[in-house]
Amino acid sequence: MRAPAPVAIADAHQDHATASLRALLEDGSIPAAIRSGLSSEFARLEAMLAKLERGEVHIAVFGRVSVGKSALANALLGSDAFSVGVLHGTTREAGQRSWREVAGNGVHLIDTPGIDELDGQAREQLAFDVAGVADLVVFVVDGDMTQRERDALSTLARTHRPLLLALNKADRYGEDECAALLARLREHARGMVHEEDVVAIAAQPTPLKRVHVDTSGGERSERVERKPDIETLRARLTAILEREGRTLAALNASLFAGRVSDQVGTRIAQARQELAGKVIRQYCIAKAVAVALNPIPVADLLAAGALDAALVMHLGRVYGLPLSKSEAGSLIAVISAQLVALMSAIWGVHLVASALKGMSAGLSTLVTAGAQGALAWYATELVGRAAEKYLVAGKSWGELGPKRVVAEIVASLDRDSILREARSEILARLRSVS
Ligand SMILES: Nc1nc2c(ncn2[C@@H]2O[C@H](COP(=O)(O)OP(=O)(O)OP(=O)(O)O)[C@@H](O)[C@H]2O)c(=O)[nH]1
Ligand SMILES: [Mg+2]
Known part of the structure; x- marks a missing residue:
């Protein structure tokens, strides 16, 4: 069997990436609030889709x-497209130019602002953002790497795009010094940049000063401009681009789409979790006040009331997994059975004692009612949280089973602070009705 031609592979990657970007951009199930919260990511997705379609x-x-980033971009382009300067921070915004020399005509060089040791956080973020979506990054240094540069290189390496490391201003170093520096840079970049992609260049070598001595002994000096020496880098770049340029662009777009879709997923999960928290709280208050107004024996607190069933069904809707009444009933039965098993030892005296704790006014009816209500609140909170776990896992107790899940929830909630909060909430409400 013949291996597929590189063009066919690039096409397949490009089709796949285009489809996944489009799917995300057109996904009607993403809530508008989440879409607008991620508006810059979605704008970037659109730009990437357009870029992909243009190849x-x-x-x-x-x-x-x-370090000479703008000088290098100019040397590659063969024109003074970007401004070069001795001042730190000459480049303040990312700029882009088409690099026509390379096959396909669709290669663009992007100059970025420099990352700085001291200030310019916004510029630096911009540099990371741009590099983070570029298909290939040339990391430029002008000597041994500082810790900050090494950190930045690792950050970029984590974005999984090909990196080249260029030691610029090689004209300032002797041959041996340059070789030693390259060896050190290869060491720093091990696992992140291929050895052959760590190269020495001189994007804008300092002009030579030539001194002429005339016959009468007078001296005249002349500046001799030197051509950029960037051939090793150019060769590596061209080789990579010709071999896999379009595939890189497609992979990069797919990676970015994957990141955005993860973010969308996380935001949806967060929004649901927040809403679920509010829903549980509302039912806790409702149940607590109902119990406080009409105290029932402690042992009956876990008996599934209509309110708990309504809570579980409400949570099902929050998580997009509606539950029927009977499903809700059996879910509560499972959770309650676990709670009863877990709590039987403490459900009586200790729990009542802690519910009463801090109520110094003596055991007035109001206080007892408040304590009972607080217990009802706590029980409803446990039922709600357990039901939420079950829903988050897609209506499943997972490998651990309901016993462990419920036990973990009981352990993770701070009972005393819930009871305290419940008591004060209930007393405030009871006072306002009495
Ligand atoms: N000796 C020598 N100097 C260079 C070389 N390349 C650039 N320079 C000098 O380095 C200085 C900075 O160059 P730029 O290209 O502006 O550097 P940059 O990385 O774009 O800087 P910012 O935009 O400020 O982040 C200028 O004075 C350049 O002349 C080189 O190969 N050799
Ligand atoms: Mg610059």
């Missing part, structure tokens, strides 16, 4: 201020 590849130059 473009983006290369970003990245590095500390003044």
Whole structure:
């Protein structure tokens, strides 16, 4: 069997990436609030989709201020497209130019602001953002790497895009010094940059000063401009681009789409969790006040009331997994059975004692009612949280089974603080009705 041609592979990657970006952009099930909360990510997705459809590849130059990023971009382009300067922070915004020389015509070079040791946090974030969505990043340094540069390199490596490491200003170093520096850089970049992609260049070598001595002994000096020496880097870049440029762009877009869809998922989960918390609290209050107004024996507190069933069904709707009345009933029965088993030892005296704790006014009816209500609140909270766990796992108790799940919930909730909060909430409400 013949291996598929590289063009076919690139096409397949591109089709897959285009489809996943489109699916995310057009997904009607993403709530509007979440879409607007992630508006910059969605805008970037749209830009990436357009870029993919145009078959473009983006290369970003990245590095500390003044290492010669703009000079390198200019040298690759063969024009003074980007401003180069001795001042730190010459480049303040990311800029982009088409690199026509490379096959396909769709290769763009992006110059980024320098990352700085001291200030310019917004610029630095911009640099990371741009590099984070570029298909290939040339990390430029002008000597041995600082800790900060090493951290930045690792951050970029975690974004899973190909990195090249360029030691610029090689004209300032002797041959041996340059070789030693390259060896150190390869050491720092081990596992993140291929050895052959760590190269020495001189994007804008300092002009030579040539001194002429004339016959009368007078001296005249002349500045001789030197051409950029970036051939090793250019060769590596061209090789990578020709071999896998479009595939890189497609993979990068797919990765980004994956990240955005994870973020969407997390936000949806958070929003549901917040809403579930509010719903549980409402039912806790309702149940607690009902019990306080009409105290029932402690042992009956766990008996599934209509309110608990309504709570569980409400939670089912929050998690997009509606439960029928009978499903809700059996779910509560399972949870209650676990709670009773867990609590039987403490459900009586100790729990009542802690529910009463801090109520110094003597055992007035109001106080007893408050304590009973607080217990009802606590029980409802446990039922709600357990039902929530079951729903989050897609209507399943998972491998651990209901016993462990319920035990973990009981252990994770701070009983005394719930009872305290419940008591004060109930007393406030009872006072307002009496
Ligand atoms: N000796 C030498 N100097 C260079 C070389 N490349 C750039 N420079 C000098 O380094 C300085 C900074 O160059 P830029 O290209 O502006 O650096 P940058 O990384 O874009 O800097 P910011 O935009 O400020 O982050 C300039 O004075 C350049 O002339 C080189 O290969 N050799
Ligand atoms: Mg610059």
